[in-house]
Amino acid sequence: MVNTNTKDISNPISAEAKDKILSAAKAEFAQFGFEGARMQRVADRAALPKPNIHYHYQTKQRLYQAVLENTIESWNLAFEELDSEVEPAVVLETFIREKLRQAQKDPAASRLFANEMIQGAPNLGPYLHTEMHAWLQARTEILRRWMEDGKMLTVDPERLIFLIWAATQHYADFQVQVLALLNRAQFNDQVAEETANFLVSFILRGCGLTPEGETR
Amino acid sequence: MVNTNTKDISNPISAEAKDKILSAAKAEFAQFGFEGARMQRVADRAALPKPNIHYHYQTKQRLYQAVLENTIESWNLAFEELDSEVEPAVVLETFIREKLRQAQKDPAASRLFANEMIQGAPNLGPYLHTEMHAWLQARTEILRRWMEDGKMLTVDPERLIFLIWAATQHYADFQVQVLALLNRAQFNDQVAEETANFLVSFILRGCGLTPEGETR
DNA sequence: GTATTTCCTAACCAAATGGTCAAGTATAAA
DNA sequence: TTTATACTTGACCATTTGGTTAGGAAATAC
Numbered sequence: 001m002v003n004t005n006t007k008d009i010s011n012p013i014s015a016e017a018k019d020k021i022l023s024a025a026k027a028e029f030a031q032f033g034f035e036g037a038r039m040q041r042v043a044d045r046a047a048l049p050k051p052n053i054h055y056h057y058q059t060k061q062r063l064y065q066a067v068l069e070n071t072i073e074s075w076n077l078a079f080e081e082l083d084s085e086v087e088p089a090v091v092l093e094t095f096i097r098e099k100l101r102q103a104q105k106d107p108a109a110s111r112l113f114a115n116e117m118i119q120g121a122p123n124l125g126p127y128l129h130t131e132m133h134a135w136l137q138a139r140t141e142i143l144r145r146w147m148e149d150g151k152m153l154t155v156d157p158e159r160l161i162f163l164i165w166a167a168t169q170h171y172a173d174f175q176v177q178v179l180a181l182l183n184r185a186q187f188n189d190q191v192a193e194e195t196a197n198f199l200v201s202f203i204l205r206g207c208g209l210t211p212e213g214e215t216r
Numbered sequence: 217m218v219n220t221n222t223k224d225i226s227n228p229i230s231a232e233a234k235d236k237i238l239s240a241a242k243a244e245f246a247q248f249g250f251e252g253a254r255m256q257r258v259a260d261r262a263a264l265p266k267p268n269i270h271y272h273y274q275t276k277q278r279l280y281q282a283v284l285e286n287t288i289e290s291w292n293l294a295f296e297e298l299d300s301e302v303e304p305a306v307v308l309e310t311f312i313r314e315k316l317r318q319a320q321k322d323p324a325a326s327r328l329f330a331n332e333m334i335q336g337a338p339n340l341g342p343y344l345h346t347e348m349h350a351w352l353q354a355r356t357e358i359l360r361r362w363m364e365d366g367k368m369l370t371v372d373p374e375r376l377i378f379l380i381w382a383a384t385q386h387y388a389d390f391q392v393q394v395l396a397l398l399n400r401a402q403f404n405d406q407v408a409e410e411t412a413n414f415l416v417s418f419i420l421r422g423c424g425l426t427p428e429g430e431t432r
Numbered sequence: 433g434t435a436t437t438t439c440c441t442a443a444c445c446a447a448a449t450g451g452t453c454a455a456g457t458a459t460a461a462a
Numbered sequence: 463t464t465t466a467t468a469c470t471t472g473a474c475c476a477t478t479t480g481g482t483t484a485g486g487a488a489a490t491a492c
Contacts, residue, residue, distance in 0.1 A: 040480090
């Protein structure tokens with residue numbers, strides 16, 4: 001009781017259970033949000049007795065925060081190639097395709113984040129104003145430089161990022177709707193490919209860019 | 217008990233209370249989703265005793281469905297001018313601005329819908345496959361005709377609509393994030409105007425169109 | 433081996449949840 | 463005025479909720 005942290009630091013035995021719990025909780029929170037999530041369902045999803053969940057994560061709140069932290073990390077990969085003088089079209093295309101790959105591979109992560117935002121970001125509020133703000137600042141800086149250098153059209157860089165986020169995450173958060181309206185059974189590689197191609201060409205055109213090489 | 221419907225059909229006394237409840241429930245369900253919503257909080261929001269809620273709507277499920285039905289109606293207004301030979305640019309611009317106006321005026325409606333979709337559309341599943349599918353079909357039909365007539369670039373019409381939905385609803389569902397990242401306190405008319413201008417010009421460019429008259 | 437700590441679990445608990453009830457108060461028809 | 467009906471409400475209930483407890487297994491340390 002004095003130091004419960006000792007068990008957290010690299011204990012191979014509990015690691016497996018903790019991972020199972022984390023992944024089960026992620027799915028539960030993603031679908032139902034914090035208030036709608038049920039600890040018993042998390043336990044069922046993880047195929048473990050409920051007290052195990054509380055043993056490893058104490059409270060629902062802590063479990064939720066653990067899930068958030070664990071998920072946020074892998075959020076905005078790609079678009080990290082800033083220093084190099086890579087073509088804007090290539091960077092943007094990579095970013096869009098990567099975000100869409102994530103939406104397909106791990107829609108729960110996107111939905112978890114969406115739930116937290118819809119709820120008013122009660123837990124990620126600080127994160128928005130610090131880390132995420134800094135991340136966005138750095139990207140818009142690059143975009144602005146490209147615009148000054150005439151490498152792309154001048155558009156509001158923040159809102160360009162928002163549009164890419166919205167357009168890609170839509171396929172994770174609103175997957176049921178998309179599939180229903182497209183008369184598809186599942187969000188497979190073909191649908192993902194068609195979507196990626198549309199988004200890349202449409203957004204690049206909005207930026208005054210063309211998909212491959214071919215400078216304007 | 218035999219016929220509880222009689223009170224539903226245009227009874228002026230209860231109408232006010234039912235409206236208060238409906239609007240309180242909309243806010244609650246929008247923020248927390250069906251499972252996360254609490255009947256007591258709905259009652260508090262409506263400033264009414266809890267049994268009143270159950271008197272008018274019996275169960276949480278029925279209340280939720282009433283909120284959904286009441287909200288869905290005002291969902292995809294605009295973009296209804298199909299028959300007329302209005303310029304694509306005008307129709308699209310109107311649609312985008314109208315959707316964004318809704319996102320600003322009534323973000324709860326957007327969030328309610330988002331929650332239902334994230335959850336897997338347990339209640340709106342049929343609606344997606346019927347009414348909404350038909351609505352989309354009719355719009356894409358128009359878009360396809362425009363494309364055939366060379367009035368706009370040929371792009372996937374379904375995904376174009378998805379992009380507009382995603383990009384506009386984003387400002388309702390992710391309002392906290394948007395405001396935090398833009399360093400704004402509230403989503404006021406100025407922010408809305410800037411956003412609308414960006415979205416209209418960006419999306420029209422993606423469609424190979426120019427904002428005003430000026431045929432290409 | 434023994435001791436100690438980590439991990440697991442059936443049984444349990446107080447509080448909160450959706451929902452009910454009985455007794456009241458308006459309101460309008462007769 | 464009487465009577466029936468729509469509406470409101472404080473008190474209540476069964477169930478579910480997040481969370482605990484006490485004791486038992488594994489695994490590790492000695």
